[in-house]
Amino acid sequence: MTERTPVTVTVNGIQYERSVEARLLLSDFLRHELNLTGTHVGCEHGSCGACTILLDGAAVRSCILFAVQVNGRAITTVEGLASDQNHLHPLQEAFREKHALQCGFCTPGILLTLIPFLAENAQPTEQAIRTVLSGNICRCTGYQNIVDAVLLAANPLP
Amino acid sequence: MLSESGYDGKVLAGGQSLVPAMNFRLAQPSILIDLNGIDALFYVIPGRGGGLQIGAMTRHRTVERSDLVATRAPLLHAAMPHIAHVQIRNRGTLGGSLAHADPAAELPAVMVALDARFRLQSARGERWVPAADFYIGLFTTALAPDELLVEIAAPPQPPHSGWSFQEIARRPGDYAIVGVAATVYLDATGRCTEARLVYLSVGEGPTTAHNASAILRWQTPTVEAIAAAAHTAAYQDVDPLADIHATADYRRHLVEVLGKRALTEAFARATEPHPSVLRA
Numbered sequence: 001m002t003e004r005t006p007v008t009v010t011v012n013g014i015q016y017e018r019s020v021e022a023r024l025l026l027s028d029f030l031r032h033e034l035n036l037t038g039t040h041v042g043c044e045h046g047s048c049g050a051c052t053i054l055l056d057g058a059a060v061r062s063c064i065l066f067a068v069q070v071n072g073r074a075i076t077t078v079e080g081l082a083s084d085q086n087h088l089h090p091l092q093e094a095f096r097e098k099h100a101l102q103c104g105f106c107t108p109g110i111l112l113t114l115i116p117f118l119a120e121n122a123q124p125t126e127q128a129i130r131t132v133l134s135g136n137i138c139r140c141t142g143y144q145n146i147v148d149a150v151l152l153a154a155n156p157l158p
Numbered sequence: 159m160l161s162e163s164g165y166d167g168k169v170l171a172g173g174q175s176l177v178p179a180m181n182f183r184l185a186q187p188s189i190l191i192d193l194n195g196i197d198a199l200f201y202v203i204p205g206r207g208g209g210l211q212i213g214a215m216t217r218h219r220t221v222e223r224s225d226l227v228a229t230r231a232p233l234l235h236a237a238m239p240h241i242a243h244v245q246i247r248n249r250g251t252l253g254g255s256l257a258h259a260d261p262a263a264e265l266p267a268v269m270v271a272l273d274a275r276f277r278l279q280s281a282r283g284e285r286w287v288p289a290a291d292f293y294i295g296l297f298t299t300a301l302a303p304d305e306l307l308v309e310i311a312a313p314p315q316p317p318h319s320g321w322s323f324q325e326i327a328r329r330p331g332d333y334a335i336v337g338v339a340a341t342v343y344l345d346a347t348g349r350c351t352e353a354r355l356v357y358l359s360v361g362e363g364p365t366t367a368h369n370a371s372a373i374l375r376w377q378t379p380t381v382e383a384i385a386a387a388a389h390t391a392a393y394q395d396v397d398p399l400a401d402i403h404a405t406a407d408y409r410r411h412l413v414e415v416l417g418k419r420a421l422t423e424a425f426a427r428a429t430e431p432h433p434s435v436l437r438a
Binding site: 022025030045046047049052055058059060061063064066069113117128131132134135151 | 173174177178181182190192194218219243244245246248249329330331
């Protein structure tokens with residue numbers, strides 16, 4: 001029987017307790033143990049950004065963290081953004097408005113990268129947006145609509 | 159724990175290089191020793207006489223945002239945004255990057271240019287190693303298998319010194335095609351006493367352009383002297399490899415161009431008033 005380690009972690013405000021192998025990646029923990037499949041796995045080596053989540057509010061790659069490392073910590077995944085089934089997060093609304101996703105594979109990682117960025121940069125320039133997104137690869141959109149969505153989120157129409 | 163596990167054990171710092179390697183099965187340690195709970199290794203504090211002391215587990219993002227680093231080691235501050243992406247910098251650590259010794263990494267070159275020293279600790283005791291002596295080969299450092307890098311000490315910047323960091327990458331956050339960390343020192347008459355060009359991504363590790371330094375030593379840093387030093391760096395001090403990102407010739411070209419830019423910027427900074435004067 002492979003040794004298992006207890007992990008207690010708060011995800012999107014809900015506390016979970018599980019017993020996992022030390023080698024289990026956080027991305028796999030979120031997807032398979034907690035059934036939170038909004039966090040996507042693209043490259044499994046930290047380059048593509050699809051697996052990006054918030055750990056204690058900071059954007060990090062979940063595919064290169066082990067689940068046991070987040071014991072006692074707070075995680076936000078894309079499932080934690082909308083306030084309820086009928087109300088998207090304002091950033092998600094802006095993405096919808098500006099058609100900032102097509103297949104949507106990169107979108108959760110991009111949204112979570114942008115949340116702390118916008119918290120610190122209320123009026124980002126286009127260059128600053130493009131720079132912060134340099135760690136998230138999107139194959140569909142060409143990024144322009146994503147930039148437009150971020151600008152809209154930062155400057156909501158009355 | 160490290161001395162008990164021998165070659166089968168690896169320390170886990172930020173994991174931003176180690177865990178990708180493990181995911182690829184290129185690294186298969188049987189034991190990982192997680193350093194993330196050792197609070198005592200996370201710090202940025204003033205060093206003796208105006209320098210800096212940084213704990214090895216300090217996250218890149220902390221260094222990037224530190225006012226202390228910005229004022230006492232502006233070369234380090236300037237290099238930080240070039241390291242990968244913000245998500246990597248939120249988790250990656252200074253010590254982890256320095257011990258990993260990727261030839262394309264910014265920090266080893268910066269530390270050599272700054273004349274920084276590293277404190278290494280083991281069950282057998284501790285020792286200090288200058289950054290210039292720490293890098294001995296491809297992904298190979300002076301760390302013994304049972305040693306841990308615990309602290310980085312950067313000396314104070316003397317008056318009439320300057321710095322510059324230059325890097326070319328295809329996109330922000332990509333591995334550098336070529337980069338350079340430069341530090342220069344002038345005497346009171348404006349003559350160069352030392353000029354260091356430390357390149358990254360041109361060889362097995364941080365590569366100091368010694369012949370270029372010799373050209374500038376005890377000379378007035380004129381446009382011609384700078385051009386000669388940059389040319390020497392490209393054609394006598396480095397032997398870059400070709401790969402899918404660039405030919406050797408293109409890397410050599412970048413060595414000269416970035417060398418010239420770095421030296422020009424560094425010498426301009428060296429003739430500005432010293433920060434301590436500005437603060438008065």
